[in-house]
């Protein structure tokens with residue numbers, strides 16, 4: 001029997017604004033890891049971390065259901081790093097292996113492991129397909145503690161004996177459902193076979209379909225199950241809160257926040273961030289933009305925090321940029337807007353945050369900025385709270401102009417009313433009268449409006465491009481049955497991607513899958529290389545996911561013949577896929593790719 005630890009049932013941290021010690025200290029990790037978390041500005045563990053870290057530190061196997069954005073990477077990386085340094089440092093390398101579905105995730109996880117483990121002197125190496133072998137071979141030879149690999153490339157190295165897993169103590173399967181979707185099931189089996197039976201295994205997956213359970217049953221020993229998917233009842237007040245989300249890339253996030261704040265012109269808003277560092281950065285940028293903003297986080301002394309809160313209550317500050325811990329206990333009734341700079345890592349935090357607005361019968365607005373890969377998390381929150389979050393397009397430059405004109409109109413109207421009240425409407429008449437001898441009075445007024453409006457325009461604002469929203473696939477669980485977005489490929493495709501293939505699939509010659517998410521028209525594309533060129537279905541899925549960002553779940557059946565393959569893809573994305581695959585190297589070479597004449 002496995003133990004179940006539901007993160008949301010575990011005690012929330014006790015941190016009050018007086019004791020802003022990070023909840024991380026209580027988890028029993030190496031002090032150097034705690035120091036790097038403080039440096040990164042993490043204030044408290046996310047629910048998945050609170051639940052998974054103690055179990056992993058104990059050496060237990062873990063089966064965790066967690067989507068991107070929940071803090072899952074730190075949930076496995078921190079204990080893995082702690083255990084590397086627990087007792088004698090293993091002389092033999094490699095000591096830990098993280099398997100991930102895509103090249104991009106390999107790079108992200110390696111970067112996270114490096115960041116958290118810098119003070120421990122841990123060597124982490126991402127290895128993924130498509131990249132040249134030589135540098136990977138050299139790095140492996142020099143010695144690596146943690147390897148983060150896509151399954152195909154890991155197998156390549158195992159076959160060449162350039163990677164040995166004989167001394168691996170911990171194996172992590174990250175985004176396991178996605179790896180299965182990409183046809184890596186056989187590769188995973190082959191890799192796990194080469195690791196010691198005594199290893200610790202952690203499996204992280206956004207969903208837990210039966211296929212995941214069968215991997216878990218075969219490879220995890222009495223795992224602690226961690227799930228943060230608990231239905232929560234939204235506080236009654238949130239019914240008065242308009243909930244909106246904008247999907248933007250990380251690159252455009254700051255600009256999008258500025259745009260949204262310009263449009264909404266909140267009089268009292270709390271902007272929530274995940275880390276202290278983010279709070280400070282945002283505060284600096286927004287202050288430089290001329291907004292009355294102040295930072296509130298656990299790095300400030302109690303006195304400083306009191307002063308910041310006092311100014312916000314007294315309406316001397318319009319924007320409070322805060323972490324969750326620091327804003328706890330802040331009770332202000334006039335908050336008009338809550339902005340989530342990131343999607344909160346769990347639904348309860350979301351409800352708690354947005355409950356700060358829409359109080360005392362007022363209407364409130366809750367705005368969430370989500371990166372495309374966090375879309376699933378957003379939909380989870382929607383499902384768990386039972387309240388819709390409208391995904392809207394980021395306001396355009398034209399929207400902004402219209403809004404500024406509206407503000408100009410309001411300003412003028414108020415000035416006229418005020419002058420009337422004070423019996424002071426004559427001021428300025430003289431100038432108007434003299435101009436009226438030459439021009440139409442309407443033209444004179446319009447020129448004055450333009451001048452006033454020009455004073456509002458800042459520097460020329462660029463348009464913020466719409467980020468691709470992951471298409472929906474039917475939710476695998478959940479009472480509402482509402483679709484959840486497909487998981488997988490990251491939206492921000494790596495630059496210079498052409499010519500690389502991250503992944504290889506299983507040995508099967510055909511991949512019988514239906515594009516599950518689009519539900520729209522499907523077309524076949526023809527790839528001019530097949531079995532003889534050693535192309536397998538997984539190669540094609542890997543190449544499409546990596547080169548186009550189209551998720552594996554949207555790719556349909558793949559048939560591999562001796563000299564060619566056909567792949568079913570959504571009609572709307574066929575041209576994109578044909579162009580990208582045509583430019584890429586598959587199994588080391590360029591192959592002709594076109595729409596299939598028959599299909």
Ligand code: AMP
Nearest residue numbers: 042044045046068069070071072073274
């Ligand atoms: P992940 O779900 O692993 O993709 O993490 C999502 C984001 O949350 C990453 O940018 C992490 O740096 C950040 N993060 C993870 N854990 C925490 C934490 N405890 N506090 C603040 N930020 C965190």
